[in-house]
Amino acid sequence: MTAATTTPEAAVGVLPRADGSAKYSHAGYTVTASVNGPIEAQRRDEHAYEAHVDVTVRPAAGVGATRERHLESILQSSLSQIILVKNFPRSVIQIVLQIEDSPENDYVNTKLVQASLNFAIMPALIQTAVLALLSAAVPMRATATATAVATVRQGGATKTIVDPSPREVETAQSVHVFAFTSHDELLLAESEGDFTVKEWDDSYETAKAICCRPEPTKEGIAMVLDDETTAGPDMRHFLRLAMETKVASDLYWK
């Protein structure tokens, strides 16, 4: 569980020319996102009553193909749910996600650096997109946090792994990706592999504990971040911290 113990890192507003941007790295993945919008839509993307969310995923090497289109369609439908698309009819909100780095699989000797995308990268993509949208000040209904959970069967017992490495994804029985809004609503649930309803429920609970951990009570400085009962990073707290830093530096004059 080396990947799960690393803390996520983020930098907001890294690209000077874009309306909003963010760089996010966690569990071996590094993604940079830029957001532009609302801008004028092309005729084919134009919708009379809501903004079109245009997501582009670009792999670290090579050009995007079917896998990227699949990820884009999943991200597009999830992000349209949290962006207030009705506020900007006939416009486009353009999100470009550039994958910069993904963890290597030590067991497979891949000469080609060609992208091999899997579910494990989706939390990083969602998280970066949300940070970049916040940076661009695109009006949103809520924020979102995401995580990936793998279920591994070892000698009859099942074990859930948070933020699995490529090797763990390969050996896992099933991999699940969950995203939750800041209202604790399930935004995205994608699963692959063999699993029972019980296993899905366990994965769901694990993911929810990571994405929807309640705010620590601000009694003095008694903000315990890593207590024994919960494993993995506290995504919601992380998101808030990243944005607090950004807002404070923007409003230094206030």
Add this chain to the structure above:
Amino acid sequence: METERLIVLPGETIDPSLIPSHQKLPLRLGPGLRHIPPSDIVPTVAGQLITNPARNSMWIEYNSQRYIPSTSDLILATVTRATPDAYLCTLSPYTPPATLPTLSFEGATKKTRPILTPGALVYARVTLANRHMDPELECVSAATGKAEGLGPLAGPGCVFDVSLGFARRLLMARSREEGGVGVLEMLGGEEGAAGGGGLAFETAVGRNGRVWVGSESARTVVVVGRALQETDRAGLGIEGQRKLVKRLVREVR
């Protein structure tokens, strides 16, 4: 100076005790907030919650790059095209054009209208901002029929892009005290003890994040523009701005 900022993220609940209440005035919601009937007030952007109990208003203060038109904003528009009864202008890149009727200039009639070529700069006010329609502009006050400082920006000068938050700070009535921007005063101030630059220039600040700097001297235009952009990007305080002005004025001599 406040002791602690109240920073909100989209969708967070605002403590009801923070919402101002007033006997007579209705509650006014500013940018970044939305009202979900019956009684929820929810932020839509990440920023600092500001409340003004005297005027019974609240809004979110944040900085951004993309201008979204709203009524009665002063903006710097570029004319792109002329149609028989209106000029089409851009307020920000890749956004639908805003219309500026040829009759909404001071003293304009059907016979006499200002001639603006594509690329001309106009300092205008937004009269119509509606999500379903393209914005509309005017260069004349509807109440008095006078230009009141609006109109085509002629003469030598240059436009500089700044962030929207910085443009708002420049437009504050007391920008030095409230907004913490004194760079223009310093550049234009008397040379000598006060550390002024002694430069002669004029500016027009648009809420769409564009500043026009006009001066007979091209050097002055560049110095003022650079001072504004560097103050914005580096986030300089009053003291930092003073040093910057000193350096730039020395370099230009």
